[in-house]
Amino acid sequence: MDAKELQQQLKQRVEQKLRPLFSKYNQDYTDLESALKWKPTVLLIGNYSSGKSTLINELVGEEIQRTGQSPTDDSFTIITHDTPESAGQEIPGSSLVNDEALPFTAMKKHGEQFISHFRLKNVALPALADMAIIDSPGMLDAVTENDRGYDYMAVISQLAKLADLVVLMFDPHKAGTIKETYTAIRDTLPESAGEDRIVFVMSRIDECDSTSDLVRSFGTLCWNLSQMTGRKDIPHIFLTYAPDQKETNLDLSPWTTERAELTERIFTAPTFRVYHILQDIDRQVNELQLTCQAMASFSQKARDLTWNSLKFSSVAAILAFFFTGLISKLLFGFPEQSLLEAMFSGETTMAHMAFPLAGVTMVVVTSWTWLTRLSFPHLLNKIRTNKRCLLTLDSEYRRHLWKKIEKNVDELLFRANLGQIFGGHRRNQSRIKQFLQQDVAQFYDNIKK
Numbered sequence: 141m142d143a144k145e146l147q148q149q150l151k152q153r154v155e156q157k158l159r160p161l162f163s164k165y166n167q168d169y170t171d172l173e174s175a176l177k178w179k180p181t182v183l184l185i186g187n188y189s190s191g192k193s194t195l196i197n198e199l200v201g202e203e204i205q206r207t208g209q210s211p212t213d214d215s216f217t218i219i220t221h222d223t224p225e226s227a228g229q230e231i232p233g234s235s236l237v238n239d240e241a242l243p244f245t246a247m248k249k250h251g252e253q254f255i256s257h258f259r260l261k262n263v264a265l266p267a268l269a270d271m272a273i274i275d276s277p278g279m280l281d282a283v284t285e286n287d288r289g290y291d292y293m294a295v296i297s298q299l300a301k302l303a304d305l306v307v308l309m310f311d312p313h314k315a316g317t318i319k320e321t322y323t324a325i326r327d328t329l330p331e332s333a334g335e336d337r338i339v340f341v342m343s344r345i346d347e348c349d350s351t352s353d354l355v356r357s358f359g360t361l362c363w364n365l366s367q368m369t370g371r372k373d374i375p376h377i378f379l380t381y382a383p384d385q386k387e388t389n390l391d392l393s394p395w396t397t398e399r400a401e402l403t404e405r406i407f408t409a410p411t412f413r414v415y416h417i418l419q420d421i422d423r424q425v426n427e428l429q430l431t432c433q434a435m436a437s438f439s440q441k442a443r444d445l446t447w448n449s450l451k452f453s454s455v456a457a458i459l460a461f462f463f464t465g466l467i468s469k470l471l472f473g474f475p476e477q478s479l480l481e482a483m484f485s486g487e488t489t490m491a492h493m494a495f496p497l498a499g500v501t502m503v504v505v506t507s508w509t510w511l512t513r514l515s516f517p518h519l520l521n522k523i524r525t526n527k528r529c530l531l532t533l534d535s536e537y538r539r540h541l542w543k544k545i546e547k548n549v550d551e552l553l554f555r556a557n558l559g560q561i562f563g564g565h566r567r568n569q570s571r572i573k574q575f576l577q578q579d580v581a582q583f584y585d586n587i588k589k
């Protein structure tokens with residue numbers, strides 16, 4: 141089965157089995173939905189003039205993107221192939237964010253400024269029929285959100301979540317000292333894309349005057365990268381240059397194949413699509429599972445409370461049934477004969493039931509009011525101020541997961557109603573488990589084939 145068909149099947153399975161649980165537990169489904177409904181994607185980001193657009197033109201085989209030494213292009217451009225007839229067609233951001241078939245509706249929130257800097261270009265390259273490449277405005281140094289008019293990092297983060305490969309480009313002139321690049325590597329990317337989905341590239345190496353110049357730039361980049369990632373080990377960095385580069389003094393023979401290797405990496409990114417979606421499912425389902433566990437624990441506490449109050453009020457109701465009449469007679473002088481007295485004399489009539497039933501009603505109303513107005517809100521309050529009591533967070537992993545879901549759990553508790561208390565959380569837990577053990581496992585098996 142081809143990857144596209146497999147993705148389609150996975151989409152159906154997730155919609156049928158997981159989506160209802162996502163909405164029940166108020167968990168955001170948009171990222172998963174976006175990934176499921178669209179083509180494999182490669183995102184190119186990096187410093188301005190690092191050669192992103194040049195690389196794209198090379199991959200596509202035509203001058204589809206403008207290139208230049210200064211920050212020439214300040215748009216996010218999706219490049220893909222639809223039909224041969226649509227080649228050359230350009231779709232503006234305003235249409236992209238309103239098209240339900242595309243995964244960009246959630247990008248509306250970045251505002252008009254972003255939308256006017258967002259477009260899709262259809263090209264005549266069939267190799268891009270089942271994938272898309274996204275070119276991005278270069279990262280800048282002294283830039284604020286106001287300069288761009290939208291939250292650039294938030295856009296990068298959202299697109300990176302959609303991407304099967306993020307190509308992060310540098311050049312020897314600015315080997316990683318750009319402020320936005322720093323923020324992207326340090327904060328934005330780790331939240332949006334797994335390490336295995338990022339490749340580092342230093343392009344334009346032909347512009348180094350000598351090998352020592354190249355080594356210095358490479359060293360600077362490595363040093364900066366380790367500062368940004370906080371890691372000691374340096375990932376593989378592709379050292380490349382555009383094949384039609386100018387005359388150079390440098391012997392580039394050790395790196396002649398790197399451009400082709402990078403190109404291959406880009407064009408094979410789609411083969412990891414289903415695997416990446418499964419990884420995302422795994423991650424998100426773990427959050428869902430913990431949320432479900434927390435709600436199950438809450439529901440248990442609420443049920444214990446209800447059960448205890450039911451036991452107490454049943455005893456109170458029985459006592460009220462037999463003694464209300466007697467107590468009323470002793471205190472107020474009526475009824476003339478209480479139920480107990482009537483029973484002893486063996487002449488019980490319907491009239492004797494009035495006081496017992498009134499007593500029972502009073503007990504039921506009082507218990508219900510007590511439970512719903514006092515005990516339950518008190519329990520809820522206690523839990524909401526100490527939500528951790530719902531779960532045992534005995535590993536770093538669970539604590540990390542908890543941080544992500546804590547707000548959502550609080551919201552669920554805030555809206556807690558009978559549906560949440562008797563919501564079948566345990567059954568949902570086993571549904572989730574079953575989905576991971578059967579459905580997800582089956583898809584992992586399928587992609588191995």
Ligand SMILES: Nc1nc2c(ncn2[C@@H]2O[C@H](COP(=O)(O)OP(=O)(O)O)[C@@H](O)[C@H]2O)c(=O)[nH]1
Binds near residue numbers: 383
């Ligand atoms: N010598 C040389 N110039 C390059 C190379 N790649 C890009 N350029 C030039 O560098 C400038 C910036 O490239 P561009 O692709 O627009 O960078 P972007 O801002 O990252 O999209 C352009 O003038 C390109 O012609 C390369 O490998 N070698």
Ligand SMILES: [Mg+2]
Binds near residue numbers: 193194206207213278
């Ligand atoms: Mg560009």
